[in-house]
Amino acid sequence: GESVGLHLPTLSVQEGDNSIINCAYSNSASDYFIWYKQESGKGPQFIIDIRSNMDKRQGQRVTVLLNKTVKHLSLQIAATQPGDSAVYFCAEKSGGSYIPTFGRGTSLIVHP
Amino acid sequence: KAGVTQTPRYLIKTRGQQVTLSCSPISGHRSVSWYQQTPGQGLQFLFEYFSETQRNKGNFPGRFSGRQFSNSRSEMNVSTLELGDSALYLCASSAGGRVDSSNEKLFFGSGTQLSVL
Numbered sequence: 357g358e359s360v361g362l363h364l365p366t367l368s369v370q371e372g373d374n375s376i377i378n379c380a381y382s383n384s385a386s387d388y389f390i391w392y393k394q395e396s397g398k399g400p401q402f403i404i405d406i407r408s409n410m411d412k413r414q415g416q417r418v419t420v421l422l423n424k425t426v427k428h429l430s431l432q433i434a435a436t437q438p439g440d441s442a443v444y445f446c447a448e449k450s451g452g453s454y455i456p457t458f459g460r461g462t463s464l465i466v467h468p
Numbered sequence: 469k470a471g472v473t474q475t476p477r478y479l480i481k482t483r484g485q486q487v488t489l490s491c492s493p494i495s496g497h498r499s500v501s502w503y504q505q506t507p508g509q510g511l512q513f514l515f516e517y518f519s520e521t522q523r524n525k526g527n528f529p530g531r532f533s534g535r536q537f538s539n540s541r542s543e544m545n546v547s548t549l550e551l552g553d554s555a556l557y558l559c560a561s562s563a564g565g566r567v568d569s570s571n572e573k574l575f576f577g578s579g580t581q582l583s584v585l
Contacts, residue, residue, distance in 0.1 A: 388572060399472070399558050399576030400511075445511065449572065454564065455501065455524050456574065458511040 368465045375436045377462045379429040379446035386448040390456060391420060391431045395442045403431070403444075433464075441466045470495065472577035474559050480583045486547040489580045491559030493540050499523075499564020500542040501574065502534060505556040514557075517542055518564045546582075554584045 369375050381389070387408040392400035406413045406420045406429075413420050419432040429446050443463050447456035473492040481487050493500050501524075502514040513526035517536035534544040540561075546553055560574035 390573070392576075397578070399560075399578050400574075402573050402575065405573065454499070454518075454572075455513055455516060456572075457513075458503075460510040 365460070366463045366465065368467065369436050371436060371438060371466055371468050373436050375433040375440070375464060375466075377431045377433075377444050377446075377464065379431075379459055381427050381429060381446075381448045383448060383450055383457075384427065385450040387451050388449045388456075389420070389422060389429050390447045390449075391418075391429075392445045392447065392458075393440075393442045394445065394461070400445055436464075436466050438466045438468055440464060472559055472561050472575050474557075474577035474580050476580060477578070478581045478583075480585060481549050482585050483549055483551060485549050486545060487549060487582060488543055488545045489557055489559075489582075491542045491544075491561075491577060493542070493559075493561030494575055497561035497563055497575070498540055499562045500536055500540065501560045501562075502542070502544050503558040503560065504528070505558055505579070506554075511558070514544065549584045551584050554582060556581050 390405040391403040393403050394400040404415045404418050404420050406422050411422055417434045421430045433440055443461045445461045446459045449456040475490045491500055499518045501516040504512045504514055514528050514532055515522055515534050516524040520536045531547045536542045556579040558576050558579045560576045562574050
């Protein structure tokens with residue numbers, strides 16, 4: 357079946373840098389995308405979402421960009437902090453489905 | 469509002485045994501989903517319950533089962549445990565009513581770490 361995947365399994369950055377985590381999806385019917393953050397010993401935590409009728413959505417220090425032409429999703433974290441170190445998952449969902457499909461995750465390591 | 473609560477936090481079992489995991493969703497949430505998380509396979513969907521009915525099911529063998537009670541609390545059971553069942557089992561809740569509304573967000577518990585020896 358179609359799946360969601362991530363380009364980079366591990367991303368290392370310096371504190372204060374901007375981080376970009378990428379995600380490719382293959383289901384052209386997907387119309388809702390979510391980013392989750394999972395810290396060690398915890399369950400995934402919702403960060404930000406975006407619907408397919410938008411190209412960009414901003415939150416607090418985070419921005420999600422959606423490029424439907426190339427089926428690409430990215431999460432940008434501004435001024436990355438050590439507390440941002442975690443595994444980040446993208447997930448996609450198509451209309452009519454209650455269940456999102458998760459990507460494999462990218463580990464973000466922030467060096468102080 | 470209290471978050472999603474999963475018990476127990478850790479479990480150690482031996483092959484052939486069975487195990488029951490519990491999940492209490494956020495108050496007012498009617499949908500509960502279960503996921504298996506392993507380093508190699510990532511987050512794999514097990515099943516989803518809504519109003520005491522299994523609404524969606526993933527590709528897991530029949531040894532994995534679940535149920536939901538009238539108060540939306542859910543349990544999942546794994547029978548005849550195998551070594552490969554060692555994983556973090558995550559429960560997530562959502563309002564679960566309309567598929568196209570903002571209640572699509574999943575709220576996860578911290579999981580139950582199951583080790584099968």
